[in-house]
Amino acid sequence: MSAVRSRRRARGQVALAALGVCAVLGLTACQGGDDAAGAPGGGAGSVSTPVTAPTPVPVPTGATAAPSAMPTKPPGKPATKPGATATPAKKPGPTATAACDHTMPIAPDLIALYRYTPEGGDHNLIVKHGNWKCAGPDGGGAPFAPVGTETFIPIAETAKITATAPIVSGSASKPVTLHELIAWVTAHPDSGLPFRYHLGAGGFIDTLDEVYVP
Template identity: 50%
Template sequence: MRAVRGQAAMAVLAACGMLVLSACQNGDDQAAAPDAKPSAAAPAAPTATAAVSAAPSKTGAAPKPSATATPAAKNPPAPAPPSASSCGPDGRTTVSPDTIAVQRYTPEGGMLSLVVQHGTYGCPGRFEPSGPWTYLPISEKAKITATAPILPSVVMGKPISTDELTSWLDTHPDKGLPFHYHLNAAGVIDTLDEIYVK
């Protein structure tokens, strides 16, 4: 009787050992399988804004644009200036969606807006505004950094207020200084960084 019980115990132990080995092998197979990596969605570029209808005046404040702007809620990362090898046959690169040339501003419509132009990077890398004047609303609390000529002799960029920017535009309209910008979820500029130009 003891021999039969001993054989039954041995059989149970052998079955448990087989189950443990099988579980370990399945775990190794799952660990060896590569994890699926989700693809990152490309950020949407801002849509074109409405053109300013009236001719510019001699002051920094511009006339009211003909329609409301519809910028996208997010901008792609700032592009690096193009290399000579990326220049097209016309000496230009593609439109830079997060760079604008600031010409003027307008307080009309109850919202402060910058009158701007989009454009392309020419070769070997200077931003060249082109196309119609459009406008983008800017927050009164936007984080703005400026360099020369807004701040003479400043190269690296220092913070200024929205009021300081509009005061400079009052006395220096139509300069077309290039800026990188970012829009918040409401389509309003919340970050504006001047690009230093020698």
């Protein structure tokens, strides 16, 4: 019996010693594993601490993210400086005069002077009636257009007569006598110079004014 008890006691001591060794080895292994995990290049099987991702910062509602870069201004014409005045459009020029109408009515007070004749004992001017080819107070420099056949109109000895170039010098009207007029017409027949006239008593011309045509 004593021997059996001795063997049992010895087995118990061995078991306790083995448990102690295991405890020491386990503690050392745990410490070594922690050091291996924290050190760079830790071996496989080491325990690592999980890395937690940073929590995203919430963006306030309604906020707009700032652009990464300012937008580039598209190419184009430079803006007009303040106060700059646009060039006004040109006004349309005057309308061109319509083509002359040669069938327009004969003017009642316009004649073209051609010659002089004393036939019948009176001073007679041989003329043609007509009108200006284009509208205007005195034709506006447009040529006088006589129509029809030549006729004669008596002129009073005391008629008031004015003349301009080429009968007298210059474009201003100047008074001339009937004899001065007759002398010029005789020297320059068929001139066709335009005159405005008025008939007085007895059908004689009492006023005769040359119309200047440049």
